[in-house]
Amino acid sequence: MLHQISIFIENKPGTLHETLGIIKQENLQIVASSISDTAEYGIYRVITQDPQAAYEALKKHSLTMIMSEVLAISLVNVVGTAADTISLFTQEGLNIEYLYSFMWHQNGILIMRTNDQEKAMEIVRKHQLHCLESADLKF
């Protein structure tokens, strides 16, 4: 599992820039990020190296945020692997709340959160899926 920091930001011009400015000011390396929004606000989800230190650094700026754990499944970079992998979860009746991806050492990484993280972990073990841990992100 990877640690992800989710930051609540207002949906108006300049707010994302401001948040990224803080991340830059604290000298944090973004590994992956994703943003989704409603009419009024968005949640900016970001994976950094050394998440605990990143969280402490961002806390000083009193951002509205939470750190949580997400599945990060490493896939061989071949057409169709994402579809095959997701089907393992949907067959078991899990709902995928959100998903985004990034490349890491020639592999595609799927970050996802389901409505039942425990059951998701069972599926990971059953099918021996390879998952990244926070420590894997160190250069």
Next chain:
Amino acid sequence: MYLRDLIFRKQTSMFLHQEESLDRAGIKALQWQRLQDTLRHCLQSDFYRQRFQEANLSIDDITCLEDIRKIPFTTKADLRATYPFGMACVPLEKCVRLHSSSGTTGNPTVILHTQKDLDEWAKAVARCLHMVGLRPGDVFQNSSGYGMFTGGLGFQYGAEHLGMLTVPAAAGNTLRQIKFIKDFGTTALHAIPSYATRLYEVMQEEGVDPKKDTKLKTLIIGAEPHSEAQRRRIEEMLGVKAYNSFGMSEMCGPGVAFECQEQNGLHIWEDYYIVEIVDPETLEPVPEGEVGELVLTTLNREAMPLLRYRTRDLTRILPGECPCGRQHVRLDRMKGRSDDMIILKGVNIFPIQIETILMKFKELGSDYLITLDTAEDNDIMIIEVELGDLFTDDYAKLQALNKEITRQLKDEILVTPKVKLVPRNSLPKSEGKAVRVKDLRKKF
């Protein structure tokens, strides 16, 4: 020897002053005597002489306390019209200080003080602080603005009068406030409620645990309307007992009314003031225990006594006796100001009603902004409220929270507001009073 005895008395006795211990009959007798003195004194001024003439009223028409109702009201408009010294009842050379309001909504108002006025003010504040258990040996830090704002010097002289070590930290510079609290062993702090919350937030950011790393035990809060829920939240955050303080610059400042250790209503010092509660529309007294506008007559002011001053604060007198034993009446928590009331779609709404609901939600922070606006010829209310720490990154849960807040607000204020969740520290904030209501409606 004498001083030590005095300190001993102060540490053990429940009452700081004999007047504090009076029963109802004693209070009434003292009020009647002081009212007569006050009226005679007032009539030395052109302002009050003219007022009495216009009302065709003579001092001989006032034959008992209840006759006070014959006397015309004074208002903030009078203070503005006579700015700066037109309502003085002593020659200016007898005055030693003045305080002036900010004048954000018109001409500023000025209150003059003789040395005796300042001494009486300090005594009143000392009595309040003594009532909540503060004693010589306590360290009292004041985070009020000093200068013209009466919460600074008012608490300063009162706390010194009681014999505490005072830390006149003044407003702002939160990191320095926290350093003082730690280094000087501050046991009692005076702060407006929104600033108490701010202090806690900064303590958290700095890794200071107020319960372990400070000696804070008493908080004095006032000057800003706040709900019971907000008080309890502040108490829990800082690990203190928080007492409500009520004052206003026209009545010197702090020290008018204060909670005792029962934390149920604010005793107003009736040896200083005659209290009336009137209907703001008809100006007639309201039935006992009902909400109306607080009207005060000062009983021991020299420089600028005020007769039947309309405070615009809405409150009621709590019925029954206080278990603490003091017989000075208790005012209920202020319900708002008669000029603060929001009228939306014909419904009367007080910001404190909204705050009370918002404070019930643990997911929310303490700051909010109510905006009234016109959309397609309809009046709407938008309530922006800051989140605390983010409790989820799940949109569905955020939307559900939004819905629940909206539902509870509608139950309370009978109109459906648009609730917007915003990040913490994103709403406009001043070191002084937090901005709570903005009215952008088209005026027809």
